[in-house]
Amino acid sequence: MRDVLKDLFSRSVAVTDTRDSMIDSSFLSLNERTYLENVSQNRKNEYIAGRFCAHQSMALANIPPVHIPIGKKGEPIWPSGVVGSITHSRGYAAAAVAKQSDVHSLGLDAEIDEPLSSRVLRRISIESEQEWVKAAASGLIQHPGKVLFSAKEATYKAWYPITNKWLGFKEVFINFHEERNSFTAHIQKNGPIAEMKGRYAIFNGVIITAIEIPPPPPENQS
Structure with a gap:
């Protein structure tokens, strides 16, 4: 589905999606892994898949992948100079990422x-x-x-x-x-x-x- 996803954005935006619900979580930070200890397995799988897509999209955009903390309202906190959006829904996850110099904001x-x-x-x-x-x-x-x-x-x-x-x-x-x-x-x-x-x-x-x-x-x- 990645080609379908790419067609929804300009070339300034890097996208990744997955239907894999069994992604290795070793790339997550210690704080993220601690957070996931208190959530359901379904929520854990969704979180890992979403963050995996975000990291992959950052790499595609030539942005060094870094940990993406969670804000007070559950929103992802992107590094300075980066905009992005993460989504997941029952076995499907995706992320879109761009440099803030190219895109003001993203919603996915x-x-x-x-x-x-x-x-x-x-x-x-x-x-x-x-x-x-x-x-x-x-x-x-x-x-x-x-x-x-x-x-x-x-x-x-x-x-x-x-x-x-x-x-x-x-x-x-x-x-x-x-x-x-x-x-x-x-x-x-x-x-x-x-x-x-x-x-x-x-x-x-x-x-x-x-x-x-x-x-x-x-x-x-x-």
Whole structure:
């Protein structure tokens, strides 16, 4: 699936994915291994696979792989000058990494291609998005509710490193462009970014959504 993943980003972004749930954890730091002693085996496998993909992506981007600590809200803490995003979902893991000089922020999310319950859909979406889900269900997207959910997750992952602020599901409106397998995320919250462009792919039972925010234009020199 790596080729599918690569096509969602520009050449500035290095990506890696895996379906291997039995990856050797010796590359993790002592603190990470200690953290994993207190989590379930499933969570442990997901964490190791995600960090493995992150290390591989850093190497592909000619960035020396280093340990990636966990922030207070569970987010990965990337080294200075590096941006990235990690995702994992029931046996699939992936990571995208770039140099901050090339990319401002990244958001990557993967979900199993299966229905989203009506209860969850109501909780995460506004009426117009729910109408899109109903209309799209009769087209080429088998589970549009889950694609919507994933797009909002990717949006949050790209938003948080820039703002350090929470972004609720209903604080972002997603407008899909199905003919281009892309979407626009409209942020309904004060912040430095009001709109993000993203892409999505559905392949081998996995939904992948991706956002790449370009660097801000240089300030005018007086």
